[in-house]
Amino acid sequence: MPLALPAVTPFIVEADEPARDVKRAAVRYLEALLTYPAGGGSVTASRSRLAGRGLAANGVATAAPLLDSTGSGTVQVIYPQLGGLTADRASIMAVARVSTLRGRRLSQRTRVLDLRLAKREGRWLVTGLSSTGGRPPSRSTSGDLADRVLSSRKIVLSDTSAWDIQAGRVDDRLLRLLLRLSRKHTLSVCVLSTGHPQNVFGGTSVSNHIRGRAVDIWAIDGTRVSAYARRPDGERNPAWRLMSQAMSHGANEIGGPWAFAGRYGASFTNTVHQDHLHLGFKR
Known part of the structure; x- marks a missing residue:
């Protein structure tokens, strides 16, 4: 055939x-x-x-x-x-x-x-x-932690994002965060590093995505974050709950459909973050 x-x-x-x-x-x-x-x-x-x-x-x-x-x-x-x-x-x-x-x-x-x-x-x-989404690395530098993320059926990655991990561009803290948050949910990743604007859009500061310290998640359990954004916030909303859990696991750069403060930190929101969760580490 x-x-x-x-x-x-x-x-x-x-x-x-x-x-x-x-x-x-x-x-x-x-x-x-x-x-x-x-x-x-x-x-x-x-x-x-x-x-x-x-x-x-x-x-x-x-x-x-x-x-x-x-x-x-x-x-x-x-x-x-x-x-x-x-x-x-x-x-x-x-x-x-x-x-x-x-x-x-x-x-x-x-x-x-x-x-x-x-x-x-x-x-x-x-x-x-x-x-255009990069290319496969000439040599993989990934270790056990990276391999666990790459082999997970609950973390949906593009080839672009897989290449970022294989090339060693992604902070280990972020890989651990993805593994923890995916214990009870399937996470669809839009971008890790390659494919994201170099600077925070409209500004001069380099995005933490470029430094390998942030991830954008566009869907949870197959449902768009933009759809969750239209639902009431709080613990019953998976997107809101993941933002809160990310804070409890040490992430301190949290963006999404809602701005709220909790025991472990605070989140930010704007129009851009109505369609994804931005989870990262400032330093």
Whole structure:
């Protein structure tokens, strides 16, 4: 039987998502850019494809490592998480499974893609790709703790995040935190380090993600954090409860849908953190 690209479904940005227009623009761009027939993966063909759908053909050259100039390709967007937002600029960190097929060679990788967008004349447009999700490390430096995270069925990682762990970029405290929080819940990770904006969006301070000291979780037990955000807070809300538990385990940089103070610390919230839990260590 001949090889075929995996079946995909268009991603629907739910009505309860924050910055829905931004997310929809990012999804439209990715699905147009990374879905093409044999021979349609060149930079020139990709620019024409985007333009033909009324989309700005920005960032295509940067996306070249994701494309196959002689093969065919498809993408399954898994989740577009906010990475930063101002009145006219945004970052979307999209977890996406990128597949290419050339002859009998099928390649599939789940990556974290950092798309940058700008609002022009009332419309959000992708202006470029800041990250294509990295590449496998030439040598794995992971130890027992990292191996436990990588092999856990309750911690859902992209290839991008797995590469971060294998390369030794992730603080051991964060790995322990993931293992502890996943004892009773399945955690879907959006980003660890690679794929996150270098600086806190709109500022000059380097993000703790880049230092390997923070993780963003976009779903708990298969339910989006943005859906939990619409429910009452408190111990009965799994997202709220995980924020509180992270504090009790020593994390001291906690962002999410709610700002609250407890015995072990306090959390922060804003529009960007309505769709994920940011759990980290300041130092």
